[in-house]
Amino acid sequence: MKTDIHPDYHDVTIACSCGNTFTTRSAMGKDHFNIEVCSECHPFYTGKQKIVDSTGRVDKFNQKFGNMFKRG
Template identity: 60%
Template structure:
C-alpha cells in the first residue's frame, strides 16, 4: 500500500437497535456505528424467516401456461407417436 493516502483504520463499536454491541475496525472516525439489525436480531440468522410466494406468481404462471414436460416425458411421447404410425 502506498503510505499516506489511506485513512486511519481504527477500533469501532457497532451498536444495534436490539442492544447488541460488538467491536470491529473501520475507517469511520467517530468510532461508533449505529445499525438497525445485526446477526442477533435479523430473521435470517435467528431462524424466524418466512419465505413468501408474493401473490402466487408461480401458481398463476403454471395455470396460464401449464407445466413444462421434462425430457423423459418428451421422449416417451415421441416413442408413443412412432408406435402409433
C-alpha cells in the first residue's frame, strides 16, 4: 500500500446558530465549523414543522384522497 495518501482525519467542533455544539470527525481542514441549522433547532426534528399552503392544494388533495392514506 502507498503511504501518506490518506487525509488528516481529526475532531471538528460544530457550532449551530441556536447555541448547540457537538464534536464529530472530519477530513476538513478546519477545527471549528459554524452551521445555521442542526437537529436541535430544525423544525422537522423538533416537531414544529408547518406546511405552508397558500393555494389550498393540501386541502384539495385531502378532500380527494383523504381516507386512502390514513393509517388505522
